[in-house]
Amino acid sequence: xxxxxxxxxxxxxxxxxxxxxxxxxxxxxxxxxxxxxxxxxxxxxxxxxxxxxxxxxxxxxxxxxxxxxxxxxxxxxxxxxxxxxxxxxxxxxxxxxxxxxxxxxxxxxxxxxx
Amino acid sequence: xxxxxxxxxxxxxxxxxxxxxxxxxxxxxxxxxxxxxxxxxxxxxxxxxxxxxxxxxxxxxxxxxxxxxxxxxxxxxxxxxxxxxxxxxxxxxxxxxxxxxxxxxxx
Numbered sequence: 001x002x003x004x005x006x007x008x009x010x011x012x013x014x015x016x017x018x019x020x021x022x023x024x025x026x027x028x029x030x031x032x033x034x035x036x037x038x039x040x041x042x043x044x045x046x047x048x049x050x051x052x053x054x055x056x057x058x059x060x061x062x063x064x065x066x067x068x069x070x071x072x073x074x075x076x077x078x079x080x081x082x083x084x085x086x087x088x089x090x091x092x093x094x095x096x097x098x099x100x101x102x103x104x105x106x107x108x109x110x111x112x113x114x
Numbered sequence: 115x116x117x118x119x120x121x122x123x124x125x126x127x128x129x130x131x132x133x134x135x136x137x138x139x140x141x142x143x144x145x146x147x148x149x150x151x152x153x154x155x156x157x158x159x160x161x162x163x164x165x166x167x168x169x170x171x172x173x174x175x176x177x178x179x180x181x182x183x184x185x186x187x188x189x190x191x192x193x194x195x196x197x198x199x200x201x202x203x204x205x206x207x208x209x210x211x212x213x214x215x216x217x218x219x220x221x
Contacts, residue, residue: 033208037155042118042200042211056208089155102147102162103209108155 002026004106006092012112013082020078021109025094032075033103034067035091036060043091049075082113117141120201120212127219133188135215137201140182145204148175148186150197151214157200160186191219 005024013019025032030051035043046065047057051072061067064082069075079086089110093103118139127133137146148160161168161175163184168175172191177184188195196219201212 035209035211040213042202042213043157043209044211045208048208091155091157093157102159104159105149105157110155 004092004094004104006090006106006109008109009107010110010112012114014114015082015084017082018078018080019082019111020076021090021092021111023075023077023092023094023106025074025092026096026104027073029094029096029104030072031095031097031101031103032069033093033095034075034077035093037089037091037108038087046077046090079111082111084113087111087113116213117205117210118201118203118212120199120215122215123213125215125217127191127217129192129219129221131191131219133191133195133217133219135186135199135201135217137184137186137212138182139184139201139203139210141203141205141210143203143205146177146184147202147204147209148184149200149202151200152197160199188217191217193219193221195219 033048034046037043049069064080067077089108091108092106095101095103145164151157163177172189174187198214200214202209
């Protein structure tokens, strides 16, 4: 069990550029979640997948954000035309089961948009 | 008003003190989680509660479903307990998080 991994751990980009983050969940975990955390705040839900199906997207997820989990394993989160307000820690979590099962978090990707 | 409120926002303590962090929520939940976040971002799940009380080492978590309130207690606090403690509730299939309580324990 290698845990949930995220890459890159840090990303600095200029406003207007596109960025893509990757999350590798714990193998055999069916559920995969993306959260965003800004400084001094708790994480906020962005979206989640059951296998390859994206089941819910938050209103926080504007048209510039897209997430995929093409084969039901790893997931990518892409932000197009980044804005300074996108600067945050992007957290990924996975769980084996639906519902109230424990979610295991990755270390996060810290995005800084200059 | 946030759906999950935590108090206090910041807490300092001397090593050995008994610590209580409170969480109140206003939405229907199927479970409540207490999470620990260390500098650098890593989040670890401490407890998941749907009723009553759970204990793990020096940590105790309680929940009162009728009052929509939970507490996290740390007995005999230690500097290594310094972290941000986050309350999160399971609402439908997603977690709703509080803003966290930053705890610093000094030797």
